[in-house]
Amino acid sequence: xxxxxxxxxxxxxxxxxxxxxxxxxxxxxxxxxxxxxxxxxxxxxxxxxxxxxxxxxxxxxxxxxxxxxxxxxxxxxxxxxxxxxxx
Amino acid sequence: xxxxxxxxxxxxxxxxxxxxxxxxxxxxxxxxxxxxxxxxxxxxxxxxxxxxxxxxxxxxxxxxxxxxxxxxxxxxxxxxxxxxxxxxxxxxxxxxxxxxxxxxxxxxxxxxxxxxxxxxxxxxxxxxxxxxxxxxxxxxxxxxxxxxxxxxxxxxxxxxxxxxxxxxxxxxxxxxxxxxxxxxxxxxxxxxxxxxxxxxxxxxxxxxxxxxxxxxxxxxxxxxxxxxxxxxxxxxxxxxxxxxxxxxxxxxxxxxxxxxxxxxxxxxxxxxxxxxxxxxxxxxxxxxxxxxxxxxxxxxxxxxxxxxxxxxxxxxxxxxxxxxxxxxxxxxxxxxxxxxxxxxxxxxxxxxxxxxxxxxxxxxxxxxxxxxxxxxxxxxxxxxxxxxxxxxxxxxxxxxxxxxxxxxxxxxxxxxxxxxxxxxxxxxxxxxxxxxxxxxxxxxxxxxxxxx
Numbered sequence: 195x196x197x198x199x200x201x202x203x204x205x206x207x208x209x210x211x212x213x214x215x216x217x218x219x220x221x222x223x224x225x226x227x228x229x230x231x232x233x234x235x236x237x238x239x240x241x242x243x244x245x246x247x248x249x250x251x252x253x254x255x256x257x258x259x260x261x262x263x264x265x266x267x268x269x270x271x272x273x274x275x276x277x278x279x280x281x
Numbered sequence: 282x283x284x285x286x287x288x289x290x291x292x293x294x295x296x297x298x299x300x301x302x303x304x305x306x307x308x309x310x311x312x313x314x315x316x317x318x319x320x321x322x323x324x325x326x327x328x329x330x331x332x333x334x335x336x337x338x339x340x341x342x343x344x345x346x347x348x349x350x351x352x353x354x355x356x357x358x359x360x361x362x363x364x365x366x367x368x369x370x371x372x373x374x375x376x377x378x379x380x381x382x383x384x385x386x387x388x389x390x391x392x393x394x395x396x397x398x399x400x401x402x403x404x405x406x407x408x409x410x411x412x413x414x415x416x417x418x419x420x421x422x423x424x425x426x427x428x429x430x431x432x433x434x435x436x437x438x439x440x441x442x443x444x445x446x447x448x449x450x451x452x453x454x455x456x457x458x459x460x461x462x463x464x465x466x467x468x469x470x471x472x473x474x475x476x477x478x479x480x481x482x483x484x485x486x487x488x489x490x491x492x493x494x495x496x497x498x499x500x501x502x503x504x505x506x507x508x509x510x511x512x513x514x515x516x517x518x519x520x521x522x523x524x525x526x527x528x529x530x531x532x533x534x535x536x537x538x539x540x541x542x543x544x545x546x547x548x549x550x551x552x553x554x555x556x557x558x559x560x561x562x563x564x565x566x567x568x569x570x571x572x573x574x575x576x577x578x579x580x581x582x583x584x585x586x587x588x589x590x591x592x593x594x595x596x597x598x599x600x601x602x603x604x605x606x607x608x609x610x611x612x613x614x615x616x617x618x619x620x621x622x623x624x625x626x627x628x629x630x631x632x633x634x635x636x637x638x639x640x641x642x643x644x645x646x647x648x649x650x651x652x653x654x655x656x657x658x659x660x661x662x663x664x665x666x667x668x669x670x671x672x673x674x675x676x677x678x679x680x681x682x683x684x685x686x687x688x689x690x691x692x693x694x695x696x697x698x699x700x701x702x703x704x705x706x707x708x709x710x711x712x713x714x715x716x717x718x719x720x721x722x723x724x725x726x727x728x729x730x731x732x733x
Contacts, residue, residue, distance in 0.1 A: 198288060251346065268349065269349065270348060273348070274291060274350065274537070275288060277533040277534060277536065278291055279530070
């Protein structure tokens, strides 16, 4: 299964590193990343493959929130976006 | 890769605009629990529900975690209990207690089906069940009740209508120390549907499979947010188009959750109910959608037209998004459960007469309306008759769920808490319908019921 991780908030050093480290530690494979900074505002969308992950998606969500503080983070199953935006 | 704006739209819908799955409802047939001994029958009912629905709440919660979508309610609907009561005889309230115990064991929010279908007359068990409704609802917390008193095919059973006025009142009286909550758990229907996942009117029809899973989606906040982004000079065709597209997206999510739940539970998937169901939370109001379309306050002229368009556009968007649509599928207008409706009722903009007109163009009927505690029983019966007539003639479901506020006068308020909300006592027309209600008998089915 694949999930979409989004991270939004004020830009600072090391956000991408922290997110990808957390994913790597959980054995979640990063497939694609788009990231942009507009006027100190950081927005990132990351597509990850969770099929090899050794923890639950809920746990990944908690770890990300703990490791990357002060940012708005969402981890959502890819199927939601497929069902809503593709026919 | 997904489009960034699509991703952000979905996240915003869930985080800020209260998009959620309102309910996953498991329908369970109790026909194989019928027994001539009522205690044995109740035992079978309890066992079947707790066996078939034992994973319902856990599966719901695991889907919530997996997808990050809130599923607000997990519910159960069962075969109308009057059928079982007809076989077993005895005090039907025993069944209500069995349902309550089962609901508590499996951890669902509500269990519906303490019901009787009497549109053409009473069969064994029906009268006993109807008379026991006030006690059943006062003695339980999770059990919901409904009675179908009319249909387009069968006409309106006015004997049943006359009976239901006093029953609604008695429900409120027996729970007057608890905000008259009993009456909030009873719905009187015309053209009741057999696969409705929403409470208090859910029951599992006899034409349904043994066990089935239905999903009710919600999202008035999402529709309103989409409309607020529309330019002020957008015409109503464009507004309808925006509603349609938004309804499509909401329903796709419901379809996905329903399919997933049905696979995980090993139970066939029933229907997605497309209804826009409001909650008292800010930003989750159907009334506010109507106001976003361009009304100063809901209840004013234009309300019925705006609601008709909303209701139709929701269906059109939803139908394409789901493989099987059913239930009530429309916009709900429960007064106490909708922040905008409550405000309009308080200000006097929204009256019972306007609400009655609105029920002709949307689902479902006079819903969650607080009426004065001293309202005569015949007036409640006559309200039910009027709503049933609208449903019968328009070939749609209509319902009455009014709460007589025992001991309260116009302007005072009841507060049920939670999703049921709060609302002011609304003024009513007190001219007496007693002679008509006292006549009893039937209002014959309309000519257009003869379609064959």
